[in-house]
Amino acid sequence: MGKAHKVLIIEDEPDVSLYLQTILETNGYQTAVCEAAADGMTHVARIRPDLISLDIMMPHETGMSFYLKLKKSREYKHIPVIVISGAVQQKEFCIEDFAPGETVPPPEAYLEKPIDVDLFLLTVNKLIKAALAGKK
Amino acid sequence: MAKKKADKQIFDAGRIHSEFFEMVPHMVAVVDRDYNIVAANRNFEEFFGPWRNKKCYAVYKKQGGPCADCPSFEIFKDGRRRVIDSVVVDKNGRPAHNVVRAVPVFNTGKKDVGYIIEMSSPVTDTSRLQQEVSILFDRVPCYITVIDSDYRIVRANEKFRESFGNVMGRHCYEVYKRRNKKCPNCPASKTFKDGKIHESEQSGIDKKGQDINYIVSTSPLKRGGGDVAHVIEISTDITRLKALEKDIIDAERLAAVGQTVAGLAHSIKNILMGLEGGKYMISLGLKKDDRDLIDKGSEMLDRNFNKTTSLVRDFLSFSKGRLPQLEMIDPNRLVVEIVDLYKDIARQSGIELKQVLSPKVKKAPLDPDAIHTCLTNLVSNAIDACQMAKQKGNEVIITVRDDRNTLIFEVTDNGAGMDYDIKKKIFTTFFTTKGGKGTGLGLLTSRKLVQEHGGRIVVKSQKNRGSLFRLEFPRQRLNYIYKEGRKGGDEEK
Known part of the structure; x- marks a missing residue:
């Protein structure tokens, strides 16, 4: 087995991040948790994750403002993002609702809380593979 | 000598009369019993055109026979002077509104009328203005009434009469609100006291018994200081506006309920995520025989059950008391x-x-x-x-x-x-x-x-x-x- 893929979890709710960590680590991923969106980019630079799991509603700076920074950065915009939120009821996550006038692409995946564990793992696996293939 | 002087006086008097006749700032004509114009001044001719050897109706109205309501006919009969409004036609064929003062000239030493002097003044502008004001008063989309110091309606416009019926002489409070005494906070009474404009929002009942909301503005029917004898009340019907406002308040209330339900769903989703997490960790702990994982999962369940409790408590307080x-x-x-x-x-x-x-x-x-x-x-x-x-x-x-x-x-x-x-x-x-x-x-x-x-x-x-x-x-x-x-x-x- 090769080196474990790294997932950065940006989530202020400790129960949710512990849950996601447990799922991912049990399934062979390496994880790191960041509790504030404002610190997100620092974590990204340090850890260089293969995928980011992102909450939207967070204190101070929202997940969306982190997302905009990430997708506008030349160095990190290729990192796939799964938005996990309870705020959106639609199947599709519409960026326009959260950041009107922005031209960044929508997140690679959106999952509604509470998540389906199998779907979550499947999505993580698929997105990391696709990102790596894209890099090559 | 004396005769010469008297002749000169007569001559001067004639000249003065003639000058006066020409210069008087009215249109003057003298008419005999057969409707002939026997004399007319310059103003008359300028306005009506040539008049010599013409009948008065031909000159005044450019028509072929005497007028049905000929005032001169009456004056020749009873010898009494009259002032009448008359619609005439000027020399260019344009209708004009004139006020005519007609005075009989009696035959010397007799009681019968020989001639009538008719003095006309154009009142077209004043009359049109009056007509415009009158139309404005009636048609303006507001209720307008004039009340006296006893709060009795002395004038009311058409729109007011349409909504409230025949109201002349009745008390405004009786008409607007079917009350038998003056309203408290009456803006008109303030205007009677201080002579200033006052405004207030009121509700009343129209002649069909429908509730009516209006904004009334009261102002004195005069300019300057002194006692106010009459107050003009101008009211704007805002009944439909009020109904809309009520709809908006209701819609806002409904929207608040809708958002609350959506918000509640979001909140519950977060708690569910925590509960799912707890469950997942406990079952994983059991599978792996990992005591620590089981404990963590159980704590997670506890926390999220507590959150459910506080959410329900807050939600109940949120939903408490509808009005x-x-x-x-x-x-x-x-x-x-x-x-x-x-x-x-x-x-x-x-x-x-x-x-x-x-x-x-x-x-x-x-x-x-x-x-x-x-x-x-x-x-x-x-x-x-x-x-x-x-x-x-x-x-x-x-x-x-x-x-x-x-x-x-x-x-x-x-x-x-x-x-x-x-x-x-x-x-x-x-x-x-x-x-x-x-x-x-x-x-x-x-x-x-x-x-x-x-x-x-x-x-x-x-x-x-x-x-x-x-x-x-x-x-x-x-x-x-x-x-x-x-x-x-x-x-x-």
Whole structure:
């Protein structure tokens, strides 16, 4: 087995991040948790994750403002993002609702809380593979 | 010599008469019994054109026979002078409105009328103006009445008569409101007293028994000082506007309910996520025989069950009481209560809690518990925002004041402030920036309570600068809801 893929979890709710960590680590991923969106980019630079799991509603700076920074950065915009939120009821996550006038692409995946564990793992696996293939 | 002098006097008198006849600033003509114009001055000729050897009806009206209502005919009969309004035709064929003074000239030494001198003045402009004013008075989309100092209607326009029937001579309060005595807060009585314009919103009953809402403006029917003998009342019917306003209040209430349900779903989803997490960890712990994982999972379940409890508790308080229980209270009092309640808590966190009262603010119909809850939420949020702030020297100020007939409470802080994303979301979901500590119901509850008062919350905020939350209660809406709550009690309040 090769080196474990790294997932950065940006989530202020400790129960949710512990849950996601447990799922991912049990399934062979390496994880790191960041509790504030404002610190997100620092974590990204340090850890260089293969995928980011992102909450939207967070204190101070929202997940969306982190997302905009990430997708506008030349160095990190290729990192796939799964938005996990309870705020959106639609199947599709519409960026326009959260950041009107922005031209960044929508997140690679959106999952509604509470998540389906199998779907979550499947999505993580698929997105990391696709990102790596894209890099090559 | 004497005869010569007398002749000269006669000659001069004739010349003076002739000059006078020509110069008089009216159109003068002399008509005999056979409708012939025997003399006319320059003004007459200039206006009507050639008149010699013509009949008066041919000149005055350019018609072939005597007028049906010929005034001269009457004067020749009874010898009495007359002033009449007459529509004539000028030399260019244009109709004109003239006032004609007709004076008989008796035959010398006899009682029969030999000639009639007719002196005409054009009144076309005045008449048209009068007509325009009269049309304006009747057709203007307002009720207009003129009342005397006994509050009796002496004039009423067409629109008023259409809605209220025949009202002349009746008391305005009887007509507008079917009362038998003067209304309290009558704006007309103020105008009678001070001669100034007054305005007020009133409700009345029309001739069909329908309720009618109107804004009435009363002004003295004269310019300058002195006693006011008559007052003009101009009322605008706002019944449909009122109905719309009620629809808007209802729609806002419904929207608040809708958002609450959506927000509740969001909040429950977060808790479900925690419960799922706990369950997942316990079953994984059992599978792996990992005691630590089981404990963590069980703690997670506990926490999220507790969250459910507090959410349900908050939600019940949110859904409590559908209509606000309004009573007349001093808004200053509420602010003092909140400051007393939070002063110490704020000080312990190094935050100064200040109040800015306004002795001028009048009592208002408010639900004291509801406003207390709103202000409590806002002040506790403001204190939290100060605690999260990077900068020091924080303060929270609660202000109460009246602005353009709107009662205003303001809670300002110089705490953490909010960015665009947060500002956008604070009222739309059970959104919280307090992590696991908040349920995200505080502001939503506040907004619901404010909306039930017909008011709104205005938010201004800048990241790292602070926030302002303003509760605005238009007094007219408060009064309306107050009246509705009392189901047609004393309408003047």
